[in-house]
Amino acid sequence: MRVLFVCLGNICRSPTAEGVFRQRLSAAGLETQVTVDSAGTGDWHVGKAPDRRTTLAAQRRSYDLSTLRARQFVAEDFQRFDLILAMDTSNLRDVQALRPANATAETDLFLRRYQLALDEVPDPYYGGEDGFEQVLDLVEQASDALLDEIRRRL
Numbered sequence: 013m014r015v016l017f018v019c020l021g022n023i024c025r026s027p028t029a030e031g032v033f034r035q036r037l038s039a040a041g042l043e044t045q046v047t048v049d050s051a052g053t054g055d056w057h058v059g060k061a062p063d064r065r066t067t068l069a070a071q072r073r074s075y076d077l078s079t080l081r082a083r084q085f086v087a088e089d090f091q092r093f094d095l096i097l098a099m100d101t102s103n104l105r106d107v108q109a110l111r112p113a114n115a116t117a118e119t120d121l122f123l124r125r126y127q128l129a130l131d132e133v134p135d136p137y138y139g140g141e142d143g144f145e146q147v148l149d150l151v152e153q154a155s156d157a158l159l160d161e162i163r164r165r166l
Contacts, residue, residue, distance in 0.1 A: 022052030022082035051085040053106040069144035090115035097122040126157035
């Protein structure tokens with residue numbers, strides 16, 4: 013199983029989802045059976061580490077994002093991944109606009125897929141510290157649901 017998380021710049025929401033989900037997989041003993049990555053629909057931050065506020069919020073909950081670097085989503089990701097989960101509808105539209113005719117990957121909104129209270133993970137970039145904590149809360153809930161889905165698929 014191969015999962016890709018996508019947000020706008022790949023420095024806040026999607027690397028948070030990647031880091032949280034990697035830890036969930038490791039705790040479940042599934043890290044060798046599932047490939048996880050993240051990407052952004054924009055190219056502004058390619059090669060950069062996650063936003064400092066993202067990294068600090070993650071560290072407070074024992075998630076390590078230090079090795080992650082931003083990359084841009086490309087059409088070839090539809091062949092590399094089985095499941096592409098976008099953080100909001102705008103990014104989902106941008107992802108689907110690149111979908112090749114022969115694409116096999118499933119796309120969805122990360123939160124909506126698991127019928128959580130919100131459909132979208134709010135972008136914390138221009139807000140305060142509490143936004144980064146909210147992202148973690150939402151991503152942790154959705155990651156638990158994703159882990160359950162993957163267990164059923166394997």
